[in-house]
Structures are given as structure tokens and as C-alpha cells.
Amino acid sequence: MQTVSARAALRYATEDSMVALYGVVFGGWLLVTVAGFAFNSDTLGMMFVAGVLAFLAGGLAVATGLVAIAYKVVVDSRTA
Numbered sequence: 001m002q003t004v005s006a007r008a009a010l011r012y013a014t015e016d017s018m019v020a021l022y023g024v025v026f027g028g029w030l031l032v033t034v035a036g037f038a039f040n041s042d043t044l045g046m047m048f049v050a051g052v053l054a055f056l057a058g059g060l061a062v063a064t065g066l067v068a069i070a071y072k073v074v075v076d077s078r079t080a
Contacts, residue, residue, distance in 0.1 A: 012076075021069045028061025 012018070031054045038051020 017072065018069070021065050021072065024068070025062055025065035028058045028063075028065060031055070031058025031061065034058075 035051045035055035035058060038047050038054065
């Protein structure tokens with residue numbers, strides 16, 4: 001197993017493709033957080049439906065982003 005310098009690791013972690021995947025995870029987390037406000041006990045009707053949709057979309061974005069990051073790391077490690 002070869003050693004990787006801290007500079008090379010930081011360069012890899014801040015590539016444009018990785019930053020885009022971090023954005024997907026952060027956007028999904030933000031949607032899940034915003035959806036928490038819609039699940040307030042006082043909200044009914046359209047606000048509740050919007051909260052459910054935001055929660056589902058955010059959860060999907062977080063899961064997709066994390067899987068994509070893991071996939072990219074594995075594929076890049078095999079080709080390096």
C-alpha cells in the first residue's frame with residue numbers, strides 16, 4: 001500500500017467533481033432540515049405535503065451523493 005501525502009489528499013478532496021458531490025449531499029441535508037419545520041404540529045394540508053416531499057427528496061439526495069462519493073473513491077483508487 002502506497003502512502004499519500006496530505007497535499008495530494010486535499011487536492012483530490014477539492015477536485016471539481018468531488019465538490020459537486022459535496023454540494024449534492026449538502027443540498028439534500030438542507031432539504032431534510034427544512035422539511036423538519038414543515039412537520040410542525042401546527043401545519044396541515046399543503047405545507048405537510050410539501051414537507052413530506054422535501055424530506056423524501058432530501059433523503060434521496062443525501063443517499064445518492066454519499067453513494068456517488070464512495071463509488072468515485074473506489075473507481076479512482078483502482079485506476080491509480
